[in-house]
Amino acid sequence: MTLLEVDNVVVRFGGVTAVNEASFSAEPGAITGLIGPNGAGKTTCFNVISGLQKPTKGKVRFRGKAITSMPVHRRARKGIGRTFQRLEAFGSLSVRENVRVAYDIHRGFAGIIKPGAADVDALLERVGITAYADERADSIPTGTARLLELARCLACDPHLLLLDEPSSGQDEAESVAFGQLLKDLADEGRGILMVEHDMDLVMSVCDQIHVLDFGSVIASGTPADIRASDRVQRAYLGYSDVDTDAVEAMTAVGSAAGVRLDDTTDTAVIPAVKEGLA
Ligand SMILES: Nc1ncnc2c1ncn2[C@@H]1O[C@H](COP(=O)(O)OP(=O)(O)OP(=O)(O)O)[C@@H](O)[C@H]1O
Numbered sequence: 001m002t003l004l005e006v007d008n009v010v011v012r013f014g015g016v017t018a019v020n021e022a023s024f025s026a027e028p029g030a031i032t033g034l035i036g037p038n039g040a041g042k043t044t045c046f047n048v049i050s051g052l053q054k055p056t057k058g059k060v061r062f063r064g065k066a067i068t069s070m071p072v073h074r075r076a077r078k079g080i081g082r083t084f085q086r087l088e089a090f091g092s093l094s095v096r097e098n099v100r101v102a103y104d105i106h107r108g109f110a111g112i113i114k115p116g117a118a119d120v121d122a123l124l125e126r127v128g129i130t131a132y133a134d135e136r137a138d139s140i141p142t143g144t145a146r147l148l149e150l151a152r153c154l155a156c157d158p159h160l161l162l163l164d165e166p167s168s169g170q171d172e173a174e175s176v177a178f179g180q181l182l183k184d185l186a187d188e189g190r191g192i193l194m195v196e197h198d199m200d201l202v203m204s205v206c207d208q209i210h211v212l213d214f215g216s217v218i219a220s221g222t223p224a225d226i227r228a229s230d231r232v233q234r235a236y237l238g239y240s241d242v243d244t245d246a247v248e249a250m251t252a253v254g255s256a257a258g259v260r261l262d263d264t265t266d267t268a269v270i271p272a273v274k275e276g277l278a
């Protein structure tokens with residue numbers, strides 16, 4: 001059964017159409033990428049799926065059932081977990097306490113099952129932030145805070161994880177380890193829907209990718225399909241007659257310099273990159 005189906009969703013904010021008849025899906029046991037330039041509507045889609053934003057039109061189905069009108073907390077209980085692009089940890093609590101709160105709410109429901117400290121520490125260990133367990137959440141590096149959000153999300157044992165730019169702030173080695181963690185989570189049968197600008201990560205871990213541009217899905221397919229799509233290149237770079245190697249190289253250069261691909265709109269960069277490749 002398809003885990004998540006977003007069906008013809010429209011979101012309008014006054015005169016702005018943030019999501020425009022978008023349809024896409026995510027499967028269990030797989031990593032699905034949701035990519036697109038800044039302002040394409042990715043976070044708004046996550047808000048619609050998690051219940052924070054009511055769509056103007058369209059439907060969301062989770063494990064075969066319509067959830068379009070279901071409140072946020074019930075979606076969370078049904079197994080939809082998410083992290084936030086703008087981090088939402090409790091700053092004055094420690095890293096361990098942040099995860100503990102999520103764990104308590106989930107496992108301690110109705111006071112029947114009490115979470116154990118070992119379970120919380122196992123989650124910190126799993127995402128690789130044990131060294132920060134006693135630090136205040138507002139004092140840790142951004143990349144670590146994103147892992148904290150992931151640990152908190154995992155404390156609720158979700159069927160579907162919505163990860164909004166989870167690897168931003170991570171260096172290359174951290175991003176490789178993070179990719180492996182995502183694959184392990186998918187191997188457990190969880191579905192992952194990930195918004196991410198790090199194309200190396202997206203292309204190396206995703207089974208399927210959907211590309212949003214101005215709120216519409218302009219391409220869906222495997223990483224190879226997406227890489228080869230003229231329409232996708234046009235959306236990111238402003239025009240299409242670039243070769244794939246140049247796009248990849250730009251992504252690599254951009255990642256190394258901390259610049260996102262969609263910030264690299266200066267077409268003069270492309271000949272320079274091509275020259276670098278030659
Ligand atoms: N609450 C809101 N009110 C008005 N406009 C909004 C609101 N939220 C988002 N928008 C607009 O909707 C569009 C899509 O925004 P969204 O945050 O979903 O994009 P995004 O793809 O996540 O971008 P980014 O990569 O920069 O995070 C943008 O034009 C944004 O300005």
Ligand SMILES: [Mg+2]
Pocket residue numbers: 042043044085
């Ligand atoms: Mg966003």
